Amino acid sequence: MTGAIGTSTARVDGIAKVTGTARYAYEHPFTDPVYLYPVQATITRGKIDTFHASAAEEVDGVLAVLSPWNAPRLADISDPELTLLQGPEVKFRGQIIGAVIATTPEIARYAQSLVEVGYAEEEHDTVLRTDHPDRYPEDDPQTIGDDVDQALSDAEIVIDQQYSTPEEHNTPMEPHTSVARWHAEEQHLTLTTATQGPHSVVDTLAPLLGLEPQQLRVVSPHVGGGFGSKAAPHAHDVLAALGAMAVPGRSVKYAITRQQGFVFVGYRSPTQQHLRLGARADGTLTAIDHESFSQVSPVGSFSENASSISASMYAADSRRLVHHLVPLDVPPPHWMRAPGEAPGMFALEVAMDELAVAAGVDPVELRLRNDPPRDPATGNRWTSRRLVDCLHEGARQFGWQDRDPRPGVRRDGEWLVGTGMASATYPHVMMPGTKATIRHNGAGRYTVRTGAADIGTGAWTTLTLISADALGISPDRVTMEIGDSSLPTATVAGGSSGTSSWGSAIVAAAEMFRRQHGEDPDAGAQTTGGVSEDPLAEGYTAASFGAHFVEVRVHPGTGEVRVPRMRGVFSIGRVINPRTVRSQLLGGMVMGVSMALHERSVRDPRFGHVVTQDLASYHVPVHADIEDMDASWLDDSDELATPMGSRGAGEIGIVGSAAAIANAVYHATGLRLRHLPLTPAVLL
Ligand code: MOS
Numbered sequence: 001m002t003g004a005i006g007t008s009t010a011r012v013d014g015i016a017k018v019t020g021t022a023r024y025a026y027e028h029p030f031t032d033p034v035y036l037y038p039v040q041a042t043i044t045r046g047k048i049d050t051f052h053a054s055a056a057e058e059v060d061g062v063l064a065v066l067s068p069w070n071a072p073r074l075a076d077i078s079d080p081e082l083t084l085l086q087g088p089e090v091k092f093r094g095q096i097i098g099a100v101i102a103t104t105p106e107i108a109r110y111a112q113s114l115v116e117v118g119y120a121e122e123e124h125d126t127v128l129r130t131d132h133p134d135r136y137p138e139d140d141p142q143t144i145g146d147d148v149d150q151a152l153s154d155a156e157i158v159i160d161q162q163y164s165t166p167e168e169h170n171t172p173m174e175p176h177t178s179v180a181r182w183h184a185e186e187q188h189l190t191l192t193t194a195t196q197g198p199h200s201v202v203d204t205l206a207p208l209l210g211l212e213p214q215q216l217r218v219v220s221p222h223v224g225g226g227f228g229s230k231a232a233p234h235a236h237d238v239l240a241a242l243g244a245m246a247v248p249g250r251s252v253k254y255a256i257t258r259q260q261g262f263v264f265v266g267y268r269s270p271t272q273q274h275l276r277l278g279a280r281a282d283g284t285l286t287a288i289d290h291e292s293f294s295q296v297s298p299v300g301s302f303s304e305n306a307s308s309i310s311a312s313m314y315a316a317d318s319r320r321l322v323h324h325l326v327p328l329d330v331p332p333p334h335w336m337r338a339p340g341e342a343p344g345m346f347a348l349e350v351a352m353d354e355l356a357v358a359a360g361v362d363p364v365e366l367r368l369r370n371d372p373p374r375d376p377a378t379g380n381r382w383t384s385r386r387l388v389d390c391l392h393e394g395a396r397q398f399g400w401q402d403r404d405p406r407p408g409v410r411r412d413g414e415w416l417v418g419t420g421m422a423s424a425t426y427p428h429v430m431m432p433g434t435k436a437t438i439r440h441n442g443a444g445r446y447t448v449r450t451g452a453a454d455i456g457t458g459a460w461t462t463l464t465l466i467s468a469d470a471l472g473i474s475p476d477r478v479t480m481e482i483g484d485s486s487l488p489t490a491t492v493a494g495g496s497s498g499t500s501s502w503g504s505a506i507v508a509a510a511e512m513f514r515r516q517h518g519e520d521p522d523a524g525a526q527t528t529g530g531v532s533e534d535p536l537a538e539g540y541t542a543a544s545f546g547a548h549f550v551e552v553r554v555h556p557g558t559g560e561v562r563v564p565r566m567r568g569v570f571s572i573g574r575v576i577n578p579r580t581v582r583s584q585l586l587g588g589m590v591m592g593v594s595m596a597l598h599e600r601s602v603r604d605p606r607f608g609h610v611v612t613q614d615l616a617s618y619h620v621p622v623h624a625d626i627e628d629m630d631a632s633w634l635d636d637s638d639e640l641a642t643p644m645g646s647r648g649a650g651e652i653g654i655v656g657s658a659a660a661i662a663n664a665v666y667h668a669t670g671l672r673l674r675h676l677p678l679t680p681a682v683l684l
Pocket residue numbers: 196226227228229231335336337338339493494495496651
């Protein structure tokens with residue numbers, strides 16, 4: 001160990017990024033580029049009758065017009081989201097039903113407008129309702145312990161409320177782009193795309209396109225955010241690939257518009273949630289009944305399971321968790337930062353605040369009283385559960401002690417002032433399957449290669465530090481290579497699993513390298529190693545924990561909510577790079593402010609599309625909305641979770657933060673708000 005881990009290190013790709021030389025997918029130099037623009041369905045459900053492309057084809061500069069009738073056939077149509085241009089069915093508004101490829105993006109876009117499409121339109125439904133006749137439970141209810149209805153009827157205090165979170169879109173700074181080139185002679189496709197996992201794109205798209213994995217290379221060295229939306233290939237990747245096969249030897253470039261980013265690259269489903277908490281008079285929980293609903297697309301199965309968060313969070317002898325899916329004529333929802341956990345924790349932590357008020361117990365004390373010594377869902381031991389320490393440290397940093405619990409009684413000038421808190425958790429996920437290659441270049445310099453992705457999180461730097469410690473050298477002697485499927489296999493940057501999964505593989509590969517090549521290796525000495533199993537021992541549950549503390553101001557005249565102060569304290573195991581981890585945690589907390597106060601995709605039920613499809617109408621916080629915010633962490637190491645002692649930190653910042661704000665708004669105003677976002681309209 002050289003002590004590289006734990007040092008606050010500037011991003012190794014930082015200079016390239018701020019000087020504009022870091023290449024994002026669309027910006028690589030491509031020979032013979034041509035440009036693609038899609039034709040999108042203007043109905044929400046039905047069939048295409050007619051597709052007249054001749055006017056588009058006659059435009060100077062148009063090379064090809066793809067339709068469901070002439071597009072290359074896909075070899076595998078088992079994934080309906082990616083089964084593009086294979087038939088006339090329209091399943092959601094904005095679905096890709098064709099494409100124009102032309103010599104300039106302007107010509108492609110113009111020519112697309114000349115395609116005449118006729119439809120046989122059917123009725124559609126895009127409204128999430130808990131009484132929807134077609135709803136169905138995702139799984140049988142998960143029941144733990146004694147009968148929950150009996151426990152609720154025996155409880156001295158019952159909280160029984162409905163909560164909801166809106167549809168939200170990931171909207172990363174770099175919109176999704178995909179550039180595809182088909183080398184007909186070699187029968188090889190290169191796809192340069194913004195992705196959270198180059199190998200997962202190969203694994204998904206190669207069979208679809210009828211290719212062997214070695215016939216498809218995915219290149220993605222720099223990615224401008226994803227928040228889950230780039231965790232799997234979406235329709236635009238397939239479209240670029242089909243386009244490339246239609247014009248072999250040309251680089252087919254497709255950058256989605258911001259509006260298209262609100263259609264076919266995934267989003268967070270709205271949720272409806274019904275929570276019933278039963279407790280003794282002192283606030284100790286006896287029953288948790290969490291029922292949730294999200295929407296599912298006809299072309300996808302992704303489920304925003306909000307109730308599962310209640311399985312492990314607090315002690316209670318009885319619980320029942322069930323999540324229902326409501327099939328609607330909508331595009332496929334997909335991962336968005338802490339899918340399931342973020343909306344589920346909003347409901348659970350607001351309900352806990354309601355229980356604190358009902359029991360007359362301080363909200364921090366209530367959580368301390370309900371901290372489970374073992375994982376309630378499984379009876380497992382925790383590798384490390386330090387929620388209690390996060391609560392104590394957060395309360396200390398924030399100055400929570402002597403808080404007056406009465407709501408609506410503090411003012412600062414015209415503003416009502418309140419404070420609130422919530423717990424946070426996110427499961428520790430380590431995905432086996434990553435390999436890393438270690439090569440000694442001579443003179444004590446090493447290259448470490450693995451197909452990991454840095455989506456803005458700092459993976460380039462974090463993996464450099466892990467490599468340096470694993471090899472016993474200083475970080476400036478390590479050259480990292482990531483972001484390309486031609487590198488050794490790596491798992492996806494998803495589920496807060498990146499550092500855990502890739503780092504464990506690098507540690508294993510470095511150990512193997514030293515065994516094979518000794519302490520004084522030759523130049524050119526090389527070893528590939530990795531991990532094929534999660535090292536977590538049977539009988540253990542690993543998760544990260546945290547606590548959010550928030551001060552809000554609410555203006556009674558305008559309904560505006562400000563968040564002047566926010567503290568998050570987390571237990572995330574050993575911190576590899578304090579600088580980038582802090583940025584990750586703060587980013588999650590900012591996203592919590594966004595979730596609490598701003599974000600909402602408004603889907604028009606008449607037309608089935610999202611009308612707030614740009615960053616003027618889809619609101620996120622600006623700098624002025626984020627005031628005194630800080631994130632810190634406990635001195636920690638969890639060697640049962642990973643050999644580095646680290647656990648996931650990418651998503652926990654958003655979990656619980658919106659609830660802490662809603663709880664502070666209650667404390668400021670006396671208004672208990674259970675439906676996000678908390679816009680001025682609902683506060684007036
Ligand atoms: Mo994250 S939503 O698992 O990319």
